[in-house]
Amino acid sequence: MSSNAPTLDVAAEDPVGCLVHKLRVRDEVTDAEADILRNAAARVEDVPLGRTLVAAGQKLDQSMLIVSGFVARYKDLSNGQRQITDIHVAGDFTDLHGFLLKRLEHNVGTLAPTRIAFVPHERLTRISEEQPHLLRMLWLSTLIDSAIQRERMLSVGRRSAVARIAHLMCELYTRLSLVNEVDGLSFALPITQIDIADVAGLTSVHVNRMLRELRDRGLVTFRNALVEIHDLAGLEKLADFDRSYLFLESEPR
Amino acid sequence: MSSNAPTLDVAAEDPVGCLVHKLRVRDEVTDAEADILRNAAARVEDVPLGRTLVAAGQKLDQSMLIVSGFVARYKDLSNGQRQITDIHVAGDFTDLHGFLLKRLEHNVGTLAPTRIAFVPHERLTRISEEQPHLLRMLWLSTLIDSAIQRERMLSVGRRSAVARIAHLMCELYTRLSLVNEVDGLSFALPITQIDIADVAGLTSVHVNRMLRELRDRGLVTFRNALVEIHDLAGLEKLADFDRSYLFLESEPR
DNA sequence: CGTTAAATTGAAGATCGTCAACCAAGGTGG
């Protein structure tokens, strides 16, 4: 709406741009297909931080595409403990899986102010009937989400606390690079240490200590919602980071 | 091949039976669609325990459907630590996601002797071009895998060691019920405590102690490849188990 | 019957969590 935020402005004109861009990293997407996706978005909405977008169990008839911002999918234990299973950024189709699941078994909420495009499920059904290749690309995007989940499971299950956080930073850096949201080796990450704890399966107190260690080791700084990587190679080594799980190559799918 | 194992024999005649059955739990699948799936399986093979079925990075041109047995998908850290991200049982399409990913970022291996049906990717492509509903059902099955992964992430990230193992037992009990592989409150689980440790993100030593605790509390016994549940309600309570994440309702998809 | 992998148990130690206090920042209402 405002015209002084250039990146957002482009996004407002083409809310589906980031998604198309990311699909094109993985395979060719024709302009006709891209247009079909563009027409699938019914409306765009700005949502403030801390809002629940979908509560577990709720029936769905539309899916949400992130235009900009940060969204988490999370599950809670009955004792109140929370685990974030995914963090989504611009160009991610947060609950595309809701199209077939019909309800989600987890919650979806904003970690930061976020702009969202809504895609009615009937339009997805239509794509599935008429656009086999485009449908495969959408399926693919849920499969990549799944691969990211698996890598996170490796983190939470087997990596040390420092390595877990280092890995998260490497991953976000790589994923945000794809949508031009990094500036050199820095990127905006307007989320709390509590959020990071909930992703990493740690407490916020321990996250705080590990962030200090990463800073002391000269690897990364996370302060005032800004991540600054000082030694990418060192960070990747500590994290045992290998970007191949992000499937950044173009292949006929 | 042999004719003295009735369950397996049925499976040999209809290797895709379990899959169709499980899809039908989630939505109607016509007999025509079921036949198409049956024809998609090119050949069936028996694989012994401890075999690597797919190594990370390997190019794929077929996917594997489990007819009977137990298969794990796992990732390794460079220091040798292993995390199993999924355990698959009869009727699971272990690497259906390989159809679109073209290579896997993780390994797939047998935890027990397993019978596998191979489905060439070209037949899946054909289904995707000609059978939109059937394709959505296949997509759905990868989405349910994903939901299981998320629940496991909650376990590994936030549940205590005992609760993690209790939850795994509840899950396997429920999933094996679907394919008639339980006998009352017991089921065969021919895997090691090391495997359980790799699923739960624990060491086998600690798994051993937690299994003893579950036994001492009168909840479950896991011995000689057999799980016997003594108090399902108590086990589910300890595990904070809620089967809704398995999507066991029929819906038009 | 010997060999190997897995299960079991104990003792000691490390990592991470809990509790608690304090600080910093940002927003709200008087």
Next chain:
DNA sequence: CCACCTTGGTTGACGATCTTCAATTTAACG
């Protein structure tokens, strides 16, 4: 405009859960 309140960040002390190391037993298998 500033006290006040809330949320998040930071640090220390202590403790619990889980790991590591190591030894022994059991089971499976040729």
